[in-house]
Amino acid sequence: MKKFLNDPANFVDEMLEGIYRAHSQVTYVNDDKRCLVVAKPKAGKVGIATGGGSGHLPLFLGYVGDNMLDGCAVGGVFQSPSADQMHEVTKYIDQGAGVLYIYGNYTGDIINFDMAAELADIDGITVKQVIGNDDIASSVVGEEHKRRGVAGIFFVYKAAGAAAANGLSLDEVTRLADKARANVRTIGVALSSCVVPEIGHATFSVGEDEMEIGMGIHGEPGIGRTKLAPADDVVDQMMARVFAELPAGEGDEFAVLVNGLGGTPKEELYILFRRVSQLFEAKGSKVKYVWIGEFATAMEMAGASISVLKLDAELDPLIAAAVNTPFFAHYKA
Amino acid sequence: MKKFLNDPANFVDEMLEGIYRAHSQVTYVNDDKRCLVVAKPKAGKVGIATGGGSGHLPLFLGYVGDNMLDGCAVGGVFQSPSADQMHEVTKYIDQGAGVLYIYGNYTGDIINFDMAAELADIDGITVKQVIGNDDIASSVVGEEHKRRGVAGIFFVYKAAGAAAANGLSLDEVTRLADKARANVRTIGVALSSCVVPEIGHATFSVGEDEMEIGMGIHGEPGIGRTKLAPADDVVDQMMARVFAELPAGEGDEFAVLVNGLGGTPKEELYILFRRVSQLFEAKGSKVKYVWIGEFATAMEMAGASISVLKLDAELDPLIAAAVNTPFFAHYKA
Structure with missing residues (x-):
């Protein structure tokens, strides 16, 4: 450990x-x-x-x-x-x-x-x-x-x-x-386990070339294990499920959170966001607010989740509002 | 990978x-x-x-x-x-x-x-x-x-x-x-390697029960491998070297950055900071500004570094100033 x-x-x-x-x-x-x-x-x-x-x-x-x-x-x-x-x-x-x-x-x-x-x-x-x-x-x-x-x-x-x-x-x-x-939907993908301190070993294992889409932040089972795919394919699989529930049309506006589960470098989160952004662009929708980093983790678990919020006139100014907490600060967008 | x-x-x-x-x-x-x-x-x-x-x-x-x-x-x-x-x-x-x-x-x-x-x-x-x-x-x-x-x-x-x-x-x-x-000194400790994407495997290895104090953020050799010690002991070893170069006396004021190298959960960074804070307290010094999180990483490397800045009347307001960048925002302290 x-x-x-x-x-x-x-x-x-x-x-x-x-x-x-x-x-x-x-x-x-x-x-x-x-x-x-x-x-x-x-x-x-x-x-x-x-x-x-x-x-x-x-x-x-x-x-x-x-x-x-x-x-x-x-x-x-x-x-x-x-x-x-x-x-x-x-x-x-x-x-x-x-x-x-x-x-x-x-x-x-x-x-x-x-x-x-x-x-x-x-x-x-x-x-x-x-x-x-x-x-x-x-x-x-x-x-x-x-x-x-x-x-x-x-x-x-x-x-x-x-x-x-x-x-x-x-x-x-x-x-x-x-x-x-x-109005918010999230889907995650895990690449590795976390270690609960009082237990001292990995909660579960994911094979060296595997990923699990939909795994929960405590290691709850997801939709299924597959071979680790290229980043763009992973995002396409994840976002297909999001768009099925939260249709993105011409002119629609969204807030997106690309969240690292703990062990995944920020560089990779930006590679994931690149594809997320392309998919919204292709639908004529706008990602108006975006946060990328670690917002909800499972200690050292490698993996990421994508959360999408559909905006409307009421939610927009609330999401844009300035915030100042010990772990999260941002100025009004 | x-x-x-x-x-x-x-x-x-x-x-x-x-x-x-x-x-x-x-x-x-x-x-x-x-x-x-x-x-x-x-x-x-x-x-x-x-x-x-x-x-x-x-x-x-x-x-x-x-x-x-x-x-x-x-x-x-x-x-x-x-x-x-x-x-x-x-x-x-x-x-x-x-x-x-x-x-x-x-x-x-x-x-x-x-x-x-x-x-x-x-x-x-x-x-x-x-x-x-x-x-x-x-x-x-x-x-x-x-x-x-x-x-x-x-x-x-x-x-x-x-x-x-x-x-x-x-x-x-x-x-x-x-x-x-x-006026700033840093010392790091690595628990595991990172993986350079174009290479595809760990740059170096650290044994399951080992740590390396002083390892660089590209895996450059540190002061030496030792058994992984309890968190408080690790901090004591690190801070002894910092205090040797940057004496902390009664009433002195400092800014501290506890930085995760990538794979270490924020929870552990706070456990490290707890001890850092106790050490300054014991010397009668004040940690006036503190940042804890990932500020300079080596992708998924597990480990942390502690940076200490000795404040004076000129530096203090510059360190306290509000900042707003895509990766780092804070309000005036």
């Missing part, structure tokens, strides 16, 4: 200590480093919380900051945080306008966030939920509710964060977050 | 095509994608150019943008760009105030930048040079001129970029860039 580690049992908490030492923009509540919140909540604003397992940085906690999220409950590697942790985050970030939970479609997270919402309700805090389910490889059309949430949640965070920063109500922030959720 | 590639011979040019399709902030001149420049040079400003081999994104081209660099000559993987490419970039970015070259201390780059400076001189363009040599593992004290340039060049770019944006003269921008250069 080639990792910078002390005791693997302390992996998450030492990582969090590093984060608090590095970034004064965030802090924690209830004397629990796993209850991460913005240091200065904005009075009167709808609060937005997320949460999930560790091992996916910048997901989930990296998006807590100006114009995005207000808090994050942090679980162990690939494990849900507890309902109590979510509840503590909720109490802190509520500014009287209610709280929206945005997280991925995983059973453990759903159970705990549901329980946290009930606890918040007892406190008199109104909570709404939007559950990311953008991974088109994880279930068929018509069964979208079974799909996993992956990197596309970035766009849901961005839309909701900007809407809340604009002073909209909880109902409106929820509606816009849900619209972003409904 | 687990890479997203088409023809390996097109690796650099397809990557560049992806970059131009993604980022309208940059473009190229002389009909050569490897002559990358800002789309809108700022009139009257000192121009800043860099250059070097590909395979290190975001280095070098990723720092071309607002408040940093104006142009970059892009070489093949781990190869110097040509003097002609540097010259073309120089001609474009010169706005009458002269041009500063900032690049790393590698023979090929020096030869070509020297030749480009001579060509620019014939054009009547004044060129100055600052050559990064921050890698303390690559030569002993007293022979700093033999040291390689690595991730610490980030701070030189940042100081020079802000100075130029402030309207300072070429002499002043050069002086401040050189001051940053003289």
Whole structure:
């Protein structure tokens, strides 16, 4: 195992200590480093919380900051945080306008966030939920509710964060977050496994000349193993599935996220984007906003995912809005 | 070889095509994608150019943008760009105030930048040079001129970029860039090799339980192979060498860059930074600015480097200045 580690049992908490030492923009509540919140909540604003397992940085906690999220409950590697942790985050970030939970479609997270919402309700805090389910490889059309949430949640965070920063109500922030959720699709491809620190060896193996389209960010099975194809062919296969669900016509506008899973160099992500861009161009569509880099990882897993958001007049300015978090900053486009 | 590639011979040019399709902030001149420049040079400003081999994104081209660099000559993987490419970039970015070259201390780059400076001189363009040599593992004290340039060049770019944006003269921008250069030290540790696309296999091997402190970003030999130690011990070994050259006393202020070489997850970089921060704290020194992530990589090499810049009243505001490039954005601290 080639990792910078002390005791693997302390992996998450030492990582969090590093984060608090590095970034004064965030802090924690209830004397629990796993209850991460913005240091200065904005009075009167709808609060937005997320949460999930560790091992996916910048997901989930990296998006807590100006114009995005207000808090994050942090679980162990690939494990849900507890309902109590979510509840503590909720109490802190509520500014009287209610709280929206945005997280991925995983059973453990759903159970705990549901329980946290009930606890918040007892406190008199109104909570709404939007559950990311953008991974088109994880279930068929018509069964979208079974799909996993992956990197596309970035766009849901961005839309909701900007809407809340604009002073909209909880109902409106929820509606816009849900619209972003409904308009985003992601497909991934894995080339190698990651190593969970407490386990110490690869979670699965992919043959030296193989790839797996649709593999989940914890190693969940994808659509199938095939020989590793040239980059353009890989993108063509992936984007054919995206376009089948999210038609791109003349004049349509999109935001695209080409996300490295951890072990893939940025150079290769740009080679993938080159082809993605050509495909949109061929359809007469415009990629109006693009982010390329590591936004939702599986530690050192080699591979990439492509997330596509169809823009409209409401979503466009929310996606363009300036953002400043410890892991992600950009100026207004 | 687990890479997203088409023809390996097109690796650099397809990557560049992806970059131009993604980022309208940059473009190229002389009909050569490897002559990358800002789309809108700022009139009257000192121009800043860099250059070097590909395979290190975001280095070098990723720092071309607002408040940093104006142009970059892009070489093949781990190869110097040509003097002609540097010259073309120089001609474009010169706005009458002269041009500063900032690049790393590698023979090929020096030869070509020297030749480009001579060509620019014939054009009547004044060129100055600052050559990064921050890698303390690559030569002993007293022979700093033999040291390689690595991730610490980030701070030189940042100081020079802000100075130029402030309207300072070429002499002043050069002086401040050189001051940053003289005040920064870097030490790296490699856990695994990278794979050069046109070669297709690992450049070198590091045993399953080994690490190499001081290895260069092209696989140049470091101080020696040892058993992979716990993360805190690794940092202690690295920082002992940094502190020997850059003493940290009560009240001293520093900027720190913890840089992933490519294959190491961000989680681990934060575990490393946790220890770095503890060491400065124990000395009564302050880490005033910190960046953690991938800033100078060797494609998929696993490993990390730590760069430390000693701040003073002149450097501080330059390091704090807001920056907006395709690969790096941050707001004023």
